Amino acid sequence: MDISKIRRSGADRSTADREAAIPIEGTASARFEAMKRRALESEESAVVREHLGERMVDLTEEYFPAEVAERRRKTAGLAFGAGVVVGAVGGALLRR
Structure with a gap:
């Protein structure tokens, strides 16, 4: 455009x-x-x-390809970490 x-x-x-x-x-x-x-x-x-x-x-x-790649890696890491935490909490609640 x-x-x-x-x-x-x-x-x-x-x-x-x-x-x-x-x-x-x-x-x-x-x-x-x-x-x-x-x-x-x-x-x-x-x-x-x-x-x-x-x-x-x-x-x-x-x-800025290096900065974009770094930000994507960081965002993916944070999303993975949040998924692990949600999964652990959900699993703990289901075991009760």
């Missing part, structure tokens, strides 16, 4: 600005259309944030 294609969206606006974008008066269909437009903008910004996050993880792995 090309980062230059990322654009700012309504996520930066304050709550008052977002509420002002929804017409208070008018037909129900106008209010529905305004809310539908806001929902679509929110979905687009969520997709952009997800792509940006994925790209940041990729760049981190590319530029």
